[in-house]
Amino acid sequence: MARLTGKVALVTGAAQGIGAAYAMALAKEGAAVCVSDIRLPEATRDAIVAAGGQALAVAADVTSPESVATMVAEAVLRFGSADILVNNAGLFGNLTLKPFDQIASSEWDAVMAVNVRGTFECTRAVVPQMRSQGHGKIINIASGTVFKGSPMMLHYVTSKAAIVGFTRALARELGGEGIRVNCIAPGLVMSDNVRVNPAWAADVVANNVASRAIKREAQPDDLIGTLIYLSAPDSDFLTGQTIVVDGGSVMH
Template identity: 35%
Template sequence: MLMVLLTCGVNCSIESMCSPYLFFAKTQNESEGTMVEIGKVDYSDFEVDKSAAYPTLKDRVVIITGAGQGIGRGYAHYFAAQGAIPIIAEINGEAGEKVAEEVRTKHGDALAIQVDVTDLDSVTNLVNQVLSQRGRIDCLINNAAVFSKITMAPFWELPVDEWKAAVDVNITGAFYCARAVVPAMQEARWGRIVNVSSATFLMGLPNYLHYITTKSAMVGMSRSMARELGPWNITVNTFWPGVMQTEIERPSVPNERFKEYTARQSLQRQGTIHDLAKPVLFLCSEESSYITGQSLQADGGLTFV
């Protein structure tokens, strides 16, 4: 049996786990060529777009961190709809169990496990529980990140504790999770690791040094991991989502800033969970078996590499 595991990596002092699953979206009135605000979109009861079909994901065990809300929660539904088994590993146990129950009701098997990705013992316990209860781990999606209510400030005024929190979750947490799952993947001689970065790091945004630095570091980490894990048929890639105003970002980034980012994109709309989930499905499928050490962007043309 194969399975999907989703974890939230933020420590208890960071408020990002319990909000409703909400997004903001914009669309373009093609006839007039103007931007039209369509406001808040409630994804609490969204339906998975089943046009994406990856039969090789059936029964896969996939680890996705940060799945108690937002994009990670959407990943859980999308993987389950493909027949995979999401394990929602979440620091907020109540939020994680709620997502697991949603997935079980709509799609099939799911398991919630409470974890703090900044704590190596907690991550080790998570992996042990997954192996004990589901028997294997096929994929890891390092999606957990510190962003909620972070301070926007020049780096010389940035609180040191916020710098450390970003490093602990965004980089060290991803390292801990990858380190913990690799032995099971090596034994199976198959695995997928997707490290979720952000297309915004290419822009060198001012006042977000801690976030931008840690998200860019994930690219180098992924490439080194890909070099080392290739002999075991384990691929490692980085996924760069673009602008998507989830409940995690909303407290930290003014709405006007999101409008500005959207206006810069080639595609004049904000992304949805459907736009971001499908590329991750691909990177975890057999169809991506010859792709490793690469970065896949889904940002509506905000940045070009």
Template identity: 55%
Template sequence: MNRMKDKVVIVTGAAQGIGATYARALATEGARIVVADVLDGTPLVAELESMGAEAMAVTTDVADETSATIMAGAAMERFGQIDVLVNNAAIYASLKMKAFEDIDLGEWDKVMAVNVRGPFICARAVVPYMKARGYGRIINISSGTPFKGTPNLLHYVTSKGAVLALSRAMARELGDFGIAVNTLAPGLVLSEGVVANAEMRERLTAPVIASRAIKRDQTPDDLIGPLLFLASDDSAFMTGETVVVDGGSVMH
């Protein structure tokens, strides 16, 4: 129950959904949590504090360099260190499925800004503090979709494929500084956003479950164990790797 004791963890996009699940799980293991989100993270902070955890909320636009710098600075001012960054914030459940030639360029750019530039900017904001201590864990959240070539979400699939490449190259650059960089790739998860997107559920749920070796819906709780493994010293000698958690739809 204390794998993350006294570790300081920033979780982007943590105010709700899967990010909030990550934050609760990390807090349960003793971590001090920074809830970084464009949405109001104070309700989750209050919940975590009621559990006995230390937590703070920082309004953060992951695609904005200044905002990411403020996020890292606020974490350092409150806790004095940054041990783990979970790059969870992304645009997905709000997207409408469509043929790639019908994707608006503005929407393409927005997805890339949050899903690709976001992890890059946030990592760049925290890495100097990690380097100074010779320790860090960066967990980038990708998806099973790049391995499948899931159709009708080309901008999302492309962005999550870029996250895989980003993680591998970043791991090579940061290994000498005691910083591990790994990727967690969930399948179709019944997050709050996915449940609210009726079209996505109707078009994807049945074929995704049929493709799995374990034939059931995936819930946010299915990701807790793998996340804690990557965030803790259980994975100390592991970097540049991708852990796919999707019931065996992708066997990577």
């Protein structure tokens, strides 16, 4: 039986890649899904509707407080609540790998703005609605690179480490209000942008796979079981946690 029937989920960065897979999975579990991205994610919405689900597409820039306030308002207007927020939008798939001292200040700021402040803006926009309901699930997306200390993307790794701290501290602030805050830290996933990015050449991907206990490439669908667990009542006594989903590359 569908575990999220009657729930409303918002997924940012859902135009393609992992975000689109999250949105489809939430819809298949019965949630009505507001899919957003910096450009209108029509294809994701259409795919969910074609599969028999409920979806609304909104163009929202996660770095803009006004934009994400509109996103939440549209979701609540259309579906009546906001039960699950997946802070997936990020700058990753298009990044180039480079030594830390070749990262321009503007690149650093852009990664921090989307990956860290974007998570903050969306969370701040949705929490009043979750408070009024007395429940909510916020699911942030970090990265296994935080725990591996992966080199050549210092801005990205630093931004995702911030998300682990954000998750812990916010979980304590909201725990008494029925709002759970957890985090998924994926290892390298062959998302749409990763597959075409020359930074992730076959030998780089192969080295990554070799570091895993489970020696195969990861696809977006490998993250779905954890996403649904964190979205569903099964995880109601879990908060402030970061679950690494990487085939057993880092263990803690």
